[in-house]
Amino acid sequence: MTREEKSQVIEDLTAQLAESAHIYLADISGLNAENTSKLRRACFKANVKLAVVKNTLLAKAMESSDKDFGELPSILKGNTSIMLSETGNAPAKVIKEFRKKSDKPLLKGAFIEEAIYIGDNQLDALVDIKSREELIGDIVGLLQSPAKNVISALKSGGSTIAGLVKTLQEREG
Numbered sequence: 001m002t003r004e005e006k007s008q009v010i011e012d013l014t015a016q017l018a019e020s021a022h023i024y025l026a027d028i029s030g031l032n033a034e035n036t037s038k039l040r041r042a043c044f045k046a047n048v049k050l051a052v053v054k055n056t057l058l059a060k061a062m063e064s065s066d067k068d069f070g071e072l073p074s075i076l077k078g079n080t081s082i083m084l085s086e087t088g089n090a091p092a093k094v095i096k097e098f099r100k101k102s103d104k105p106l107l108k109g110a111f112i113e114e115a116i117y118i119g120d121n122q123l124d125a126l127v128d129i130k131s132r133e134e135l136i137g138d139i140v141g142l143l144q145s146p147a148k149n150v151i152s153a154l155k156s157g158g159s160t161i162a163g164l165v166k167t168l169q170e171r172e173g
Contacts, residue, residue, distance in 0.1 A: 006057060013061035020084040021113050024091040025072065026105040029079035039098055046094050049084040058082065070116040075108045088112045092126035
């Protein structure tokens, strides 16, 4: 690879890192061609971009990025694949599901919305991270709950003011 090609790869990787809020680093070495193909299909279905990268080029891209990757460049040893996603837990779910049939891929580390996770033992924590849409759904549900309580109190207490006051007193006590 020529120097120009390397700088182009670093430039491309830096742009991808800048665009992605969710970056996973995994080790897929040891997967045969069939399993690698299955992993790529699983990533595609989950809207996760998977690419094998050279450690030195990725380290340089991380260096030139505006983001603070903390200790992530230090784990760039051996085979490294980068997984990029718009959903924070999508790559973790793909890895966990794929590992039901294989011992790879191994999670090396992840960068999720400014937070850094190092090591394969972080996989379960990453699977449990809620997506933006899930969090919005939870908030909407919480906001609807008090309104539902008032409506049910109105219905159960009848249409009289005395019934409403009595129902509200029972709920408070």
